[in-house]
Every structure is written in C-alpha cells, then in structure tokens.
Amino acid sequence: MPTLDRQDDVFVLDLGDGENRFHPDWLASVSAALDEVQEADGPRALVTAATGKFYSNGLDLDWLFAHGDQHHAYVVSVHDLLARMLSLPLVTVAALQGHTFAAGAMFSLAHDVRVMRADRGYWCLPEADINITFTPGMSALIQGRLTPQTAHEAMVTARRYGGHDALAAGIVDRAVAEAAVRSTAIEFAATQVGKAGETLGTIKARMYAPALAALRDKDIPLG
Numbered sequence: 001m002p003t004l005d006r007q008d009d010v011f012v013l014d015l016g017d018g019e020n021r022f023h024p025d026w027l028a029s030v031s032a033a034l035d036e037v038q039e040a041d042g043p044r045a046l047v048t049a050a051t052g053k054f055y056s057n058g059l060d061l062d063w064l065f066a067h068g069d070q071h072h073a074y075v076v077s078v079h080d081l082l083a084r085m086l087s088l089p090l091v092t093v094a095a096l097q098g099h100t101f102a103a104g105a106m107f108s109l110a111h112d113v114r115v116m117r118a119d120r121g122y123w124c125l126p127e128a129d130i131n132i133t134f135t136p137g138m139s140a141l142i143q144g145r146l147t148p149q150t151a152h153e154a155m156v157t158a159r160r161y162g163g164h165d166a167l168a169a170g171i172v173d174r175a176v177a178e179a180a181v182r183s184t185a186i187e188f189a190a191t192q193v194g195k196a197g198e199t200l201g202t203i204k205a206r207m208y209a210p211a212l213a214a215l216r217d218k219d220i221p222l223g
Contacts, residue, residue, distance in 0.1 A: 001026065009043045009193040010186050011036075017051040021060040022103055026075050026211065034084060043193035046088065047094035047185045048111065056104025057123075067219040075221045079101060079137045083215035086208055087109035089201030091192035095185035097178060102126055108136055109171075111162040115185045118163035129158040136180040136223045137215035146171065180221040 002020075005012045013033050021093055022028070037046050050056065085092060085107065094111040100123045108114050108123070116123065125142070127134055132141070134155065143151045150169045153159055163175035176184050205212065 002029045002033055003179070004036060007043065007186060008190065010189045011040075011044060011046045012182075012186065013037075013046060013048045015048060015050040019054045019057040020050055020104065021057050022078055022081075023060040023063055024074070024077065026060075027081055031084075032079060034088070037090070042196075044177060044196045045091045045093070045189035045193045046108075047093045047095055047182070047189050049182045049185065050097060052098060053121075054098045054104075055094070055096045055100040056107060057099065058102030058106070059106040059168055062193065072221065075135060078217050079215040079217075082106060082110045082137070082141055083212050086215070087201065087204045087212055089198060089204070090196035092140075093185040093189045095125065095182045096121065096172065097181045097220070100124070102132075103138075106141055109141060109151055113174075113185075113188060114172040115174045115176060115181055115188070116163045116166055116172040117178045117181050118167075119178065120162075122160040122162060123166045124158060124160040125154045125170055126158045128156060133223075135221055137211070137217065138220060140211040140214040141208075144208055 002016055003014050016152040035129070037044065040160055050127060059078065064071065092111040093113045093115060094108040096108060096114060096116040098117070098121045100108050102125060105125055105166045142155060146154065147170055150171060159169055174184060
C-alpha cells in the first residue's frame with residue numbers, strides 16, 4: 001500500500017512495490033495521503049514515486065470485472081483522483097522509475113512535472129490494444145496535457161515510449177538514470193515549495209477547467 005514520507009518541505013508518496021493498480025483500498029490510501037499533504041501548512045511540494053518494476057499499471061481490472069455492479073462508482077473514484085492531482089494547490093512531480101501504463105500513465109499526466117528512467121521501462125496508453133475506450137474525462141486530461149500530435153499517437157496507436165522517446169514527445173520533462181529518478185524529482189520539487197497555496201490552485205483550476213469539468217461529471221462519467 002502507498003506510504004507517505006516527508007523530506008524537509010517535500011512530501012514523498014511511494015505508491016507501492018507491486019503493480020500499484022487502482023484497487024479501491026489503494027485509492028483510499030492515496031486520497032488520505034493527499035489529504036495530509038493538502039492540509040499541511042507552509043511551503044511544500046509533492047513527489048509520487050514507486051519501488052520496483054512498476055510505477056503504476058492503472059485500473060484494477062480484476063477487481064472491476066468481479067464487481068461489475070460498482071463500475072460507475074469505481075470510475076467516479078478514479079476520475080476524482082485524477083482531478084484532484086491535476087488541481088492540487090502545490091507543485092507535483094511524478095518519479096517514473098518503472099512501467100507507467102493506462103490509468104497509471106494518466107495519473108502521471110495529472111502531475112505538473114514527470115521525471116522518467118531513461119534506459120528501461122515504458123510509458124503507454126494501451127487502451128486501443130486492449131479494447132477499452134477512454135472516458136470523456138480521461139480523453140480531456142490526456143489532450144489537455146499533451147500536444148495534439150503526441151496525444152493522437154499515444155491514444156490511437158498505443159505506442160510504448162521509452163524514456164528518451166517520451167522526453168522527445170513532451171510526455172516527460174526529464175529522462176535520467178534509474179538511480180537518479182527519485183532524487184531528481186525531489187531536488188526539483190524542493191525548488192518549487194514556495195508556490196504552494198491558493199494562487200497556484202486557481203491557476204491550475206482555470207488552466208485545466210475543461211478537463212476538470214469532464215473528470216468531475218458524476219452523472220455520465222463513461223460518456
């Protein structure tokens with residue numbers, strides 16, 4: 001399960017050491033950690049990271065298929081997480097040390113900055129290959145954070161981007177050696193802690209208003 005640590009003014013949320021799929025218990029744990037970060041006083045920033053082969057593989061499809069009657073509520077909870085991360089009133093950095101797929105990739109896009117391992121691991125939106133459509137909220141998030149050309153390629157072709165390719169496509173902001181992923185993210189976050197507050201929250205809310213509106217639509221989240 002996710003764990004929250006603090007290094008001076010930088011909170012570090014470790015998503016776990018497995019596939020870090022969005023099981024309801026995992027979502028609740030991340031939400032509680034974000035509560036703690038958001039309610040803290042003073043300068044602060046947030047880094048999310050993971051341990052092992054994966055940053056996140058996204059939706060917990062096994063749980064979802066076993067609980068079809070909760071499909072709507074589950075999608076709403078995932079959208080809530082994406083919207084919350086996208087609009088947090090502090091700078092957020094995703095440290096992508098491993099595979100970042102599907103809703104895990106979308107979660108990374110909801111951060112302000114992404115640092116990815118250069119030599120191994122992929123960032124990928126595989127929905128076209130696994131016959132799962134993007135919800136309107138997910139589509140709006142992806143298209144709001146990537147250039148039209150990159151969003152089209154990533155969504156339509158399900159391309160797997162390595163670190164250098166992801167950097168060239170503008171998906172990530174830095175591609176570094178494995179040992180430097182988390183430290184680079186923390187070092188950058190530490191330079192941004194003074195921006196936490198209402199002004200930054202308003203900037204993000206206005207910048208991503210269409211995506212946030214789509215993600216927060218609880219009546220027809222599936223379109």
